[in-house]
Amino acid sequence: MLxxxxxxxxAARCMVEETARRRDAGRNVTIEASCCKMFASEMVGRVADRAVQIHGGAGYxxxxxxxxxxxxxxxxxxxEGTTQIQQLVIARNMLKEIAQE
Ligand SMILES: Cc1cc2nc3c(=O)[nH]c(=O)nc-3n(C[C@H](O)[C@H](O)[C@H](O)COP(=O)(O)OP(=O)(O)OC[C@H]3O[C@@H](n4cnc5c(N)ncnc54)[C@H](O)[C@@H]3O)c2cc1C
Structure with a gap:
């Protein structure tokens, strides 16, 4: 679990650093920023859940x-934008990108 x-x-740290690098390079990071927010928020929930499990009853x-x-x-x-809203932002921008190709 650890x-x-x-x-x-x-993984979340790598995503955030790569997204910041792209942003610093002047690129549009709308999708990547939402991916970071969604992944990191969901990830830390799993981490916290494991932390409670590791500590057993005391964790509760x-x-x-x-x-x-x-x-x-x-x-x-x-x-700062629920997970479902991040999903909408990501999916809508993916479809926009495809339409532009
Ligand atoms: C402790 C705390 C601090 C906060 N601080 C701030 C702050 O500093 N500044 C600020 O502006 N706001 C702040 N907020 C408000 C926060 O941003 C909102 O709670 C958040 O945006 C969700 O809005 P809502 O609560 O109206 O839920 P709703 O928008 O009613 O959403 C309820 C549920 O429906 C889902 N949902 C909504 N629309 C869709 C859709 N189109 N498709 C799929 N699912 C959808 C959501 O993901 C969510 O699960 C804070 C909230 C809390 C709890």
Whole structure:
């Protein structure tokens, strides 16, 4: 579970860094930025879920930081454009790109 979480966090970091690199180069990153937001938000939810599982019952109790982490990261899928809105942005721009080819 630790390895899965590390690998997924690394994937998200690579996505963000590559998207920033493209943006710095003056490219349009509408799709990539939404991919980053969607993937990282969903990813950190899986990471938090594993963290609770690793800690067992203690991970569920409010006395421990893991429970707070689990609750806090749930917000990422909702604000600054929900996951479903990121999916709309990605899919619509993919169709736009295809129409321009
Ligand atoms: C703690 C917190 C802090 C916030 N801070 C800010 C802030 O600083 N500034 C700010 O402007 N806003 C802020 N918000 C608001 C946040 O951006 C909105 O909650 C978010 O945009 C979702 O809007 P909504 O709550 O009206 O849900 P809705 O838009 O009603 O969405 C409800 C559900 O329907 C889905 N949905 C909606 N439309 C579609 C569609 N077309 N296709 C498929 N699914 C769809 C959504 O993905 C979601 O799952 C904050 C919210 C919270 C909880």
């Amino acid at each position: 390895a899965d979480s590390r690998a997924e966090a690394y 109790m409010a006395e421990y930081g893991v429970e707070r982490f689990y609750r806090d990261v749930r917000l990422f899928r909702i604000y």
